[in-house]
Amino acid sequence: MNCETARRLMETNDPALAEHVLSCPSCMIGTHARYYEAPPGLERKIRQSLGHEQSAPSTWRWLTIAASLLLGVSITWNVAQLRSRVDPEQLLADNVLSAHVRSLTGTHLLDVPSSDHHTVKPWFNGKVDFSPGVKDLEGFPLLGGRLEYFEGHPAAALIYGRHNHIINLFTWPSAAITGPSKQTRNGYHLQHWFGDGMTFWAVSDLNETELSQFVSLYRHN
Amino acid sequence: MTASPLIAVPRGTRAGRTAMDAARKRAFFEQTVIPHLNAAYNLARWLTRNGDDAEDLVQEAYLRAFRSFDTFQGQDARAWLLAVVRNTCFTFLRKRGDQPTAEFDEQIHSAADTSPNAESILLNQAALGSLHDCLEGLPLEFREAIVLRELEELSYKEISDIARVPVGTVMSRIARGRKRLQQCLAGALR
Numbered sequence: 260m261n262c263e264t265a266r267r268l269m270e271t272n273d274p275a276l277a278e279h280v281l282s283c284p285s286c287m288i289g290t291h292a293r294y295y296e297a298p299p300g301l302e303r304k305i306r307q308s309l310g311h312e313q314s315a316p317s318t319w320r321w322l323t324i325a326a327s328l329l330l331g332v333s334i335t336w337n338v339a340q341l342r343s344r345v346d347p348e349q350l351l352a353d354n355v356l357s358a359h360v361r362s363l364t365g366t367h368l369l370d371v372p373s374s375d376h377h378t379v380k381p382w383f384n385g386k387v388d389f390s391p392g393v394k395d396l397e398g399f400p401l402l403g404g405r406l407e408y409f410e411g412h413p414a415a416a417l418i419y420g421r422h423n424h425i426i427n428l429f430t431w432p433s434a435a436i437t438g439p440s441k442q443t444r445n446g447y448h449l450q451h452w453f454g455d456g457m458t459f460w461a462v463s464d465l466n467e468t469e470l471s472q473f474v475s476l477y478r479h480n
Numbered sequence: 481m482t483a484s485p486l487i488a489v490p491r492g493t494r495a496g497r498t499a500m501d502a503a504r505k506r507a508f509f510e511q512t513v514i515p516h517l518n519a520a521y522n523l524a525r526w527l528t529r530n531g532d533d534a535e536d537l538v539q540e541a542y543l544r545a546f547r548s549f550d551t552f553q554g555q556d557a558r559a560w561l562l563a564v565v566r567n568t569c570f571t572f573l574r575k576r577g578d579q580p581t582a583e584f585d586e587q588i589h590s591a592a593d594t595s596p597n598a599e600s601i602l603l604n605q606a607a608l609g610s611l612h613d614c615l616e617g618l619p620l621e622f623r624e625a626i627v628l629r630e631l632e633e634l635s636y637k638e639i640s641d642i643a644r645v646p647v648g649t650v651m652s653r654i655a656r657g658r659k660r661l662q663q664c665l666a667g668a669l670r
Contacts, residue, residue, distance in 0.1 A: 287611055288630035288661070297521035301535055302514065305542045309506060312546055 348437055351409065351460075352451070356444055358407055359427045359462040362416070368425070369403035369418060379404040383415055389432050389457070391415035396476045399426065419473065426463040426473060433458035443467070450474050509549050513542070516558040519632055520565045526627045527569040529616050541568040559634060563642040566624065573620065614664035622657035629654050 362368045371382040376393035382404055383391055395401060396419065405416040407429055414431035438459075439452035448470045450461045461474050520541060524534035545564045552560055615623060621643070628639045636654075640647040 287665075288615060288626060289633070292611055292615055292631060294518075294631055295522040295525040295531075295534070297517045297538070298531070298535060301521065301538065302517055305514070305517070305539055306510065308539060308543055309509070309546055312543060 348440070348451070352442060352444065352449055354409055355427075355429055355449060355451075355460045355462055356447055358409075358416070358429065359447065362405065362418075362427060363425060368405065370405040372403040374401045374403075376401060379417070387413045387415060387431075389415075391417060391430050392457075392477075393417055394477060394480045396473065396480060399473050399476065421463070421465050421469060421473065424463055424465040426461060426465060426470070428477070429460040429462070430457050432456055441467070441471075452478065454478065505549060506546075509546055512552075512557045513545060513549075513561050516561050519558055520561055522631060523562055523565050523624075523627060524569050526615070526623060526631075527566070527620065528573065533572065537568050537572055538565060541565040544568060556638070558632070559638045559642060562628065562632065562634075566642050570620075610665055610668035611661075614661050614668065617664060618657055618660055622653050622660065625650055625653040626657040626661070 371379055373379050373382075376395055379401065380390065380393040383389075383406075386406055391404075393401065393404070399419045399421050402418040402420050402425070405418065407414040407416045409429065409431060410433075412431050414429050417428040417430070419426040419428065433453065433456070435458070436453050437451065439450070441448070441450050443449070447462055447464055448467045450470060452459050452474070459477075461470060461477075463470050463473075465473070517538070520538045521534055524537045524541070525531060528534050528537065541561070541564045545561055548564075615626065618626065624643060625639055628634045628642065629636075634642070636647045636650045639654075640650045643650065645653075
């Protein structure tokens, strides 16, 4: 007697089945033990949890991206801070201002005291490898010239006067085209520009308007 | 197989590819493993003898299966899933303190081994109830082997892979399980 026979006999309630049940109860399992089917809703729950499972790593991925972005921004900001700290133009402005103040506090304002640009300009010959533009400017009398040193190169300082104020105009050849710019430090005004392969810094305690006037006159004279 | 584009994901980027892979993996998993939900539940239900536990454990097993789906080599998905379900259930039962009871007292049950008069047995709903009770009453590891063999109709080899025991042990468990069922039924139906 096989299981199929047993199943049929089962339906006919035949006592002969009993013998088979005892000889092969596992046949009865296959045909008559309960096969539990998954409750409704379980599949939906599983699909949902798979969705969460899938989005979990994606959360991590977004966190990673966010962290990377933060790091990037942080690095950029820090580099920017560092750059601004060592901004060469600001460093130079510091040096320019120092040179100006030094020239006023000491006794070394003028190497060549002269109001004649025909005297001042040639004085630089042999001292620097360039010829600074020494100009007569209406309302800003030339007082003389001096040697300075910026960015590892000799520079010409041209000293002009305005009432009781002193203007230092520093100039030297430069490959870097920077400026024009204006700034005020410790009550001093600085103006910077570039022209004809030369860099220029004008610095004075003169008011900004008159210093601008001076710069404009110099540049267009 | 090709994954159906169920989920729109950005392409080309690395994140896009990863999302694509994940979507493909999930689609493949659902297509391959979800259809065996009834088998999973049936096994869990027989092992735990409790519907709520079975439901929770099947859900947990599916998550485990999904996480380790990379190890699926294209073998029989049902047997592969049932192994995960089986391990999930055993872990749960052990934690709960239900030790597998295959080594239960052999002698007590052997003592009941008296052949009943076959003609005296009337098969009816009570008999079916006894069948159910007897199967539920089997030691866990015998029950597991019988359910996988008789209800899932898996081969001895497949059962040995799932239960992680040699084929000989599977055969022995099934044989002993059948014998106990026989005794149990005989006792119940007498």
